[in-house]
Amino acid sequence: MPAVERGEWLRLAGACAGLLGLASALGIAVNMLHPAPTRLPWVGDWDHHIETKAFRAGIPVTFLAGARERVTDLAVAIFDARLPEQYAAGHLPRALNLPVGEADERLGAFADRLTMETPIMVYCGGADCADALDLAVKLREYGFTDVTLYPGGYAEWIEYGGKSVAGGQP
Amino acid sequence: MIGIRRAYVWAARLAVAAIFLGACIAKIRDPESFALAVHRYRLLPGEWVNLLAMVLPWIELTCGLALLAAPARWRAAGAAIGFGMLAVFTGAISLNLVRGIEASCGCFSTRADAAVSDGWNLVRNGALLWLAAAVFVEAFRSAAARPPPRAPL
Numbered sequence: 001m002p003a004v005e006r007g008e009w010l011r012l013a014g015a016c017a018g019l020l021g022l023a024s025a026l027g028i029a030v031n032m033l034h035p036a037p038t039r040l041p042w043v044g045d046w047d048h049h050i051e052t053k054a055f056r057a058g059i060p061v062t063f064l065a066g067a068r069e070r071v072t073d074l075a076v077a078i079f080d081a082r083l084p085e086q087y088a089a090g091h092l093p094r095a096l097n098l099p100v101g102e103a104d105e106r107l108g109a110f111a112d113r114l115t116m117e118t119p120i121m122v123y124c125g126g127a128d129c130a131d132a133l134d135l136a137v138k139l140r141e142y143g144f145t146d147v148t149l150y151p152g153g154y155a156e157w158i159e160y161g162g163k164s165v166a167g168g169q170p
Numbered sequence: 171m172i173g174i175r176r177a178y179v180w181a182a183r184l185a186v187a188a189i190f191l192g193a194c195i196a197k198i199r200d201p202e203s204f205a206l207a208v209h210r211y212r213l214l215p216g217e218w219v220n221l222l223a224m225v226l227p228w229i230e231l232t233c234g235l236a237l238l239a240a241p242a243r244w245r246a247a248g249a250a251i252g253f254g255m256l257a258v259f260t261g262a263i264s265l266n267l268v269r270g271i272e273a274s275c276g277c278f279s280t281r282a283d284a285a286v287s288d289g290w291n292l293v294r295n296g297a298l299l300w301l302a303a304a305v306f307v308e309a310f311r312s313a314a315a316r317p318p319p320r321a322p323l
Contacts, residue, residue, distance in 0.1 A: 008314045015247035019232050027228035031201065040201050040224055046209050046216030055212060064282040066272040152282055160283045 050127055050151045059136045060148045062120065062121065064160055067092075068152045070121045071162075077114055079139075081131040082154070090164035092157055094141030097169050098146040100135040107142070119146040179308045182301035183210055183237050183245075189298060190234035195203025196280050197227035208272040211262050229255065237305060242312035249306035256302060265285050 031040055046052055055063050061087040062070070068078040071093050080087050087097040098106055114120075120139060124132035132149055139147045158164060186279030197204040205223035207212065214222060229251065239274050264277050266287055274284035 005314070008310075011243060012246055012250065012310065012313070016251055019231060019236060019244065019247050019251060023229040023232040024225045026232070027225040030198070030228070031224045034201075038202070040220045041222060044205060044220045046211075046219050049209065051210065059268070062272050063286070064283075065274075065286045067204060084267070095267070099318050114229075131271045156282050 014086050017056060022064040029095070036145050048131055050130060050149075054133050054136070054151065057133065057137055059133065059140065062148050062150050064152055064156060066148075067121065067123070067152065067157065067161070070119070070148075070150075073119075074112040076119045076121055077110070078136060079120060079122045080154070081122055082129075084168070086125070086154075088166065088168050090158070091154065093163055093165050095123075095165075098122075098135060100131045100138065103138050114144070116143050117145055119148070120144055121148045121150055123150040123153040123157075127151055129153065179304055182304045186249070186258060186298060186302050186305060187234045187237035190237070190252060191229040193278050194227040194230040194234065197223070197277060198231070200280050201227075201282035204276060206281055207274065210271065210273040210276070212271075213262055213265070219299045226255075242316065246306055246309035246313055249302050249309055251301060252307060253302040256295055256299050260292060260299070263291050263295070267292075272276075 034040075046068075051061050070078065073095075078092055079098040080091045080095040081098060081100050082091075083099055084097055091097070096110060098110075122132045122133075122136045122139070124130075132153065134152070136147045136149045154164075179272065195204040201223050205220050208223050208226075209219045213233070233252045233255070236244045237252065240248060259275070259277070266273055266275075267289070272286050275287040276284070276285075277291070
């Protein structure tokens, strides 16, 4: 680009600041006009979000596309960390029920299907429940090396048209 | 030759503007889901996530409109900001890929079933960076060629 006078760069910087200022003011004003339930708070409680906790615990996270792949991949074991009655009402295809509170007693029942290297995906009711993360941490403590959390859980799976299977433990 | 160059710059303007205008719609409609998409990059402190989610879609909107219909200087500003945003997005997506985070880029959809980011996102962003740079150069040259308005005597 040929030499341009310094004033032109300053005018460009002013225009950039103007555009950014206008956009910021619009974004904040529109958010303030949203009804309270859908308005974003200035500061979200992201430190207590389940995905942040998983990140800090060193548990990898997957989302809907990854969950769909794992459901069809027979090499992956899927654990539903909810209570047995919730599991019986409907769960992801191929999922096994392993409530976090009963993991110590019930994990032995799956010993013939698992090795320490078996890829495992765990989920619970949805983004508001911590049982799946607790179970993932526990499985890591037992020595399983490939444990992934699906934080969207059963609620998201159903919301996006995923197949649900009813009934007790196979 | 000049005609081809002019057509190319016009096509670049339309393409970059369309991308930004298309990208802001889902984010403006569902700011909460967009905030979650921003959070999933794990690049910002939690306190900044919501503010960015409020403001970023509107920056995309104003940049898109400036690229489409503004005078040269504002068009150059829109292209410069757009270029900067694209560079940051590309870096963030690359980091996610390197870290093995299976998240959607949050570019055009904030839905949970949006496609997971992959190398294609980087190729697309590389092309958009190229086009945004071309628009910037043309608009900045046009702005510099025009004398600034004189102050009234």
